Amino acid sequence: MTSPQKLKDAATEFNTSSQYPVPKGWKGPVWKIKNDYPQPFSASAASGYEGLPLPDTSVEAPWMKIDFMKNPLEYALMVKEYCWDGNRSVDFVVQDNTVRQWYHAPWMHASANGREPLKGLTFERSIPAGEFASGQRSALQNWAIGFYNAPGASVFGGVWENPSLPVWNDNLKFPPGTVVFKLLLTTAKDEEVPTMKGSPAWRAVICPQPDPAHAPSNGAIRDDHDSPVRLIQVDWATVDERSPIGWVFGTFMYDSTLENITDPWDRLTSVGVMWGNDPQLDQAAVDAGEKPVQSWINPRAEELRKMLGGMRPSWGYNGRLNGPADNFISACSSCHGTAQSYDAPLVQSGQLVKNKWVPLNEKLTMTWFENVKAGETFSVRGALSADYSLQFTIGWTNYKTWWNTYDAQQKEKKTGSNKTTLLALPTRRVVFRRRDGAAEAEEKRMEKLLEQISVEDVPKRAGPTFTWEF
Ligand code: HEC
Numbered sequence: 001m002t003s004p005q006k007l008k009d010a011a012t013e014f015n016t017s018s019q020y021p022v023p024k025g026w027k028g029p030v031w032k033i034k035n036d037y038p039q040p041f042s043a044s045a046a047s048g049y050e051g052l053p054l055p056d057t058s059v060e061a062p063w064m065k066i067d068f069m070k071n072p073l074e075y076a077l078m079v080k081e082y083c084w085d086g087n088r089s090v091d092f093v094v095q096d097n098t099v100r101q102w103y104h105a106p107w108m109h110a111s112a113n114g115r116e117p118l119k120g121l122t123f124e125r126s127i128p129a130g131e132f133a134s135g136q137r138s139a140l141q142n143w144a145i146g147f148y149n150a151p152g153a154s155v156f157g158g159v160w161e162n163p164s165l166p167v168w169n170d171n172l173k174f175p176p177g178t179v180v181f182k183l184l185l186t187t188a189k190d191e192e193v194p195t196m197k198g199s200p201a202w203r204a205v206i207c208p209q210p211d212p213a214h215a216p217s218n219g220a221i222r223d224d225h226d227s228p229v230r231l232i233q234v235d236w237a238t239v240d241e242r243s244p245i246g247w248v249f250g251t252f253m254y255d256s257t258l259e260n261i262t263d264p265w266d267r268l269t270s271v272g273v274m275w276g277n278d279p280q281l282d283q284a285a286v287d288a289g290e291k292p293v294q295s296w297i298n299p300r301a302e303e304l305r306k307m308l309g310g311m312r313p314s315w316g317y318n319g320r321l322n323g324p325a326d327n328f329i330s331a332c333s334s335c336h337g338t339a340q341s342y343d344a345p346l347v348q349s350g351q352l353v354k355n356k357w358v359p360l361n362e363k364l365t366m367t368w369f370e371n372v373k374a375g376e377t378f379s380v381r382g383a384l385s386a387d388y389s390l391q392f393t394i395g396w397t398n399y400k401t402w403w404n405t406y407d408a409q410q411k412e413k414k415t416g417s418n419k420t421t422l423l424a425l426p427t428r429r430v431v432f433r434r435r436d437g438a439a440e441a442e443e444k445r446m447e448k449l450l451e452q453i454s455v456e457d458v459p460k461r462a463g464p465t466f467t468w469e470f
Helices: 004-014 072-084 150-159 283-287 299-308 332-336 362-368 390-404 406-415 419-423 437-452 457-461
Strands: 142-149 179-186 201-204 227-239 247-254 268-274 295-297 350-353 356-359
Touching (some): 247 332
Antiparallel strands (some): 201 227, 268 295, 350 356
């Protein structure tokens, strides 16, 4: 029997927007999660959906009339328009959108990388010094927030019908009409990354970075004050059954050269669109001059990449699509294809040798670039598919970790120890006050403790495993 208190606490966690405190003296708005998800939609096309009728995609999703292989840019611009519609004018506070409903993914507050309090941003892969631009001497922290439209959020509604006791017992499949997008904001300065000039800023509580050349490896330690972060990338994904993987991915980058566009949130250049991983494109094929055919890279984005002169040899792995904040050894759909209930590293293994990527094993590498179909699993038989949703995967992992370590956390609350609490990162409501000299000893002590466990360890010890690798 689960204790009533545990169920109550689970519901409280579900409705928690951020576990990190609002900085002292902050007078602006704080972020609130929107999680009154719709119940699953019904669709003759997507089996297993009962409930509300699906939206008419010919009206609601006009990009479905566009052939994304022939006119990827047109498709991308229409999706972006839809994502901005009613959201841009309210600064992406989706609760205020009067055009249509958008939602946030559940349980993304509950980890070391979890949502900060002012804009709901999560800690993302950082860009190593020199990767994006030749003058980029700092490593860049990136912070992001994703939004699901109603068909997409209906999948969360199905799993979290009961906020205390979510049920995930079948492969997920997002219905047609699903659109997801994600805003990425960075600490890049104009002097180091010239394409960032004029980029719009949000205030957020990010991580201290005493050595500018090195970003923290996870988001566990937060500032006690707010800082600006600026728009660098806008990712989107749509369910589209014409795609071999059932999804189409695309991304935009902020582009200062579009200075005639007055709204800085519209100064976006499409980096590209992808609808598959080009499974045939192994190293031998690349060496023989073959190019991806399931990624379209915008020639203008190629010019920008070269102009910036960073170390990345392409946007994504061997010419596939990825964005400025992403690792060039992977690609949008190869990484998202790993979304499942357990044990799936996000990217291939290998190492950089003189700025050139050397895979550990070419055959193994190519397993990431198989075309996993929507609703199927990446690797482990018996795992459940999260249908390309990594926010679902992370939220679920956070929930499971919290659930499985609940008793230990309660005990430690009484004893004052925090070893398990550190593992169960959701309850680690610790903020380090870098500006407060008296807190330094405590900070050192916590850093030591953190060294003993990496974020990667957490899911291995409790709940389904999920490896944080970018
Ligand atoms: C190496 C892994 C990786 C790569 C490459 C990657 N992503 Fe993601 N993406 C993630 C993770 C992890 C999340 C969830 C965490 C978050 O949003 O903070 C995510 C979240 C998203 C979301 C929100 C919905 C969801 O699925 O969770 C969208 C949309 C998205 N990414 C699109 C893209 C696009 C477009 C690209 C390529 C330009 C891309 N991603 C490349 C790892 C990756």
